[in-house]
Amino acid sequence: MAAPIWQKNTQETIDQTIMDFMAGEDIILDQELIHFDIQASKAHVNGLSSIKILDTDETQQLLKQLNTLQQEIEEGTFILSNQFEDGHSAIEFYLVEKLGELGKKVHTGRSRNDQVLVATRLYLKHALSQAIEHVKASVEACLFQAEKTESVPMPGYTHMQRAVPSSAGMWFAGFAEAMIDNLFSLNSTLKLIDSNPLGTAAGYGVNLPLNRELTTQELAFSRMQINPIYTQNSRGKYELAVLSTLSQCLLDIRRYCWDVSLFTTQEFDLVKLPDEMTTGSSIMPNKRNPDLIELMRASYATVQAAVIELQSILSLPSGYQRDLQLTKGPLLRAVNKALQTLHLFPRVVAGTQFNQEKLIEAIDTPMYATDFAVELSAKGIPFRDAYQQVAERYDELSSRTAQQSIEERVSPGSCNFLMLDVLKKRYLSMID
Numbered sequence: 246m247a248a249p250i251w252q253k254n255t256q257e258t259i260d261q262t263i264m265d266f267m268a269g270e271d272i273i274l275d276q277e278l279i280h281f282d283i284q285a286s287k288a289h290v291n292g293l294s295s296i297k298i299l300d301t302d303e304t305q306q307l308l309k310q311l312n313t314l315q316q317e318i319e320e321g322t323f324i325l326s327n328q329f330e331d332g333h334s335a336i337e338f339y340l341v342e343k344l345g346e347l348g349k350k351v352h353t354g355r356s357r358n359d360q361v362l363v364a365t366r367l368y369l370k371h372a373l374s375q376a377i378e379h380v381k382a383s384v385e386a387c388l389f390q391a392e393k394t395e396s397v398p399m400p401g402y403t404h405m406q407r408a409v410p411s412s413a414g415m416w417f418a419g420f421a422e423a424m425i426d427n428l429f430s431l432n433s434t435l436k437l438i439d440s441n442p443l444g445t446a447a448g449y450g451v452n453l454p455l456n457r458e459l460t461t462q463e464l465a466f467s468r469m470q471i472n473p474i475y476t477q478n479s480r481g482k483y484e485l486a487v488l489s490t491l492s493q494c495l496l497d498i499r500r501y502c503w504d505v506s507l508f509t510t511q512e513f514d515l516v517k518l519p520d521e522m523t524t525g526s527s528i529m530p531n532k533r534n535p536d537l538i539e540l541m542r543a544s545y546a547t548v549q550a551a552v553i554e555l556q557s558i559l560s561l562p563s564g565y566q567r568d569l570q571l572t573k574g575p576l577l578r579a580v581n582k583a584l585q586t587l588h589l590f591p592r593v594v595a596g597t598q599f600n601q602e603k604l605i606e607a608i609d610t611p612m613y614a615t616d617f618a619v620e621l622s623a624k625g626i627p628f629r630d631a632y633q634q635v636a637e638r639y640d641e642l643s644s645r646t647a648q649q650s651i652e653e654r655v656s657p658g659s660c661n662f663l664m665l666d667v668l669k670k671r672y673l674s675m676i677d
């Protein structure tokens with residue numbers, strides 16, 4: 246490993262086993278963050294330049310090398326390997342190698358504590374913007390399917406028992422509304438975390454008038470995170486906010502996948518998935534398995550596990566503690582899993598094909614009992630009495646059809662009044 250950036254002299258003892266333990270998987274994880282670290286380093290250089298800590302020539306040289314480093318990482322010519330303690334050290338090592346003494350100036354007025362915070366914050370903002378795009382596509386896919394299947398009857402279950410006729414349109418519209426709610430939540434989490442931690446140094450500020458306004462603007466944060474102690478304490482807290490928003494999306498996806506996995510069984514046979522979304526069995530030639538949606542259903546567990554891991558790590562006093570490094574692994578793992586799942590969800594929605602014949606078959610006559618009781622009570626019979634009467638007049642239900650039942654379901658939000666236009670308007674008001 247290259248000498249740690251904090252090593253004061255060559256006599257200082259460095260125990261490689263201990264160093265390796267402390268670095269852990271940091272260097273691998275930093276591969277995902279280094280781009281944001283470089284971006285923030287450039288803003289920091291510009292900030293130092295604006296308060297005359299760096300002159301114009303020094304600024305230009307540092308910016309140029311940071312850009313080249315970015316390029317070399319993209320091209321694979323600079324590899325973030327475990328010869329470095331972490332990504333932050335790698336950036337400084339590169340600058341010193343290219344620029345000598347000048348390279349060492351990059352760390353003026355900053356600490357790895359605010360450096361990791363700002364890189365993670367930029368990463369989280371980027372991840373949320375991607376999640377927002379996927380959720381928008383999900384809303385659109387669900388609304389499209391809802392419109393298409395508005396008049397397709399489907400059994401409605403409670404306690405997994407046949408209850409009343411429902412419609413495929415209502416089922417899809419429910420997921421559209423869920424995803425619109427998730428969009429609210431994602432947007433508000435994005436607003437919450439849109440706060441610049443750079444310039445708080447180790448968590449107590451520095452004796453320099455750092456231009457935090459400039460770095461806030463340059464990094465496109467909507468505000469500055471002011472108090473350095475709180476800024477440190479928000480590490481993990483903001484990550485948890487992001488994970489909990491993502492897990493809400495995954496909770497809905499889990500429900501969708503659960504329904505579909507059930508509906509694709511031979512027993513239900515209400516839904517078919519396209520071939521590319523199912524797999525064959527290695528031993529049973531007769532099988533097609535819904536592995537994809539099962540794995541998407543399990544994504545929630547990955548994110549929840551990360552939430553618990555983070556919550557456990559965060560039992561800490563104020564200020565930076567190295568424990569916080571361990572938030573990185575679960576965070577990146579969970580965010581990646583969530584984004585992959587959200588990315589696939591609109592395709593799964595578009596690929597969900599209902600079997601109309603089977604849907605009708607699954608709606609049996611007793612399922613019209615509630616319609617009948619409500620009709621009687623609309624004519625003035627107290628509902629409890631109407632309920633009793635229907636129990637004795639089941640034979641009168643046989644002339645009813647599922648189509649009729651869903652056409653008469655006019656309460657707002659229900660089969661014949663899905664209010665898709667209102668959902669659409671709500672959605673459109675939330676996107677640019």
Ligand code: ARG
Nearest residue numbers: 271331357358361567569570
């Ligand atoms: N890898 C460290 C982390 O993620 C970077 C910050 C190190 N800071 C320190 N004071 N040792 O927390």
